[in-house]
């Protein structure tokens with residue numbers, strides 16, 4: 749907690765310094781550090797998983813902090829059937845849906861951190877590489893890695909530093925190809 753706060757303070761100071769003397773016609777958010785309040789009231793059995801995923805992202809990134817139940821930038825839902833997916837309404841805002849059937853087959857924490865990754869600006873990268881978080885279900889059920897790679901984490905940090913691309917901060921829906929438990933298990 750202390751290190752995160754001090755890191756945040758450093759980020760704020762750095763931002764203030766960088767802003768001095770610079771005229772910005774269309775300014776970025778006043779603070780580069782965004783608090784993403786996530787709400788687990790609808791997360792059912794996955795509320796604890798959401799908290800774990802938030803800690804993973806907080807430890808891996810700068811310029812953003814996921815914080816529990818202080819608002820509803822991000823709502824987490826438990827659903828059954830239809831697949832896990834994420835709806836990003838804008839960078840850092842949206843909804844994540846965790847399918848109980850998929851979570852019985854794949855690591856629930858990996859699904860959760862992956863789907864939150866979409867809310868944080870990352871696209872899918874279905875290349876089967878378990879060391880990547882955004883490879884999702886393509887890495888198979890044996891892959892339980894819930895951690896973003898350094899490149900994935902740095903990309904998120906950069907996105908929240910204000911170096912956005914139009915695509916990464918846009919609204920989008922990520923229907924994931926985590927294979928259905930029903931079709932695989934039967």
Ligand SMILES: [Zn+2]
Pocket residue numbers: 862863866871872884922923924925
């Ligand atoms: Zn995905």
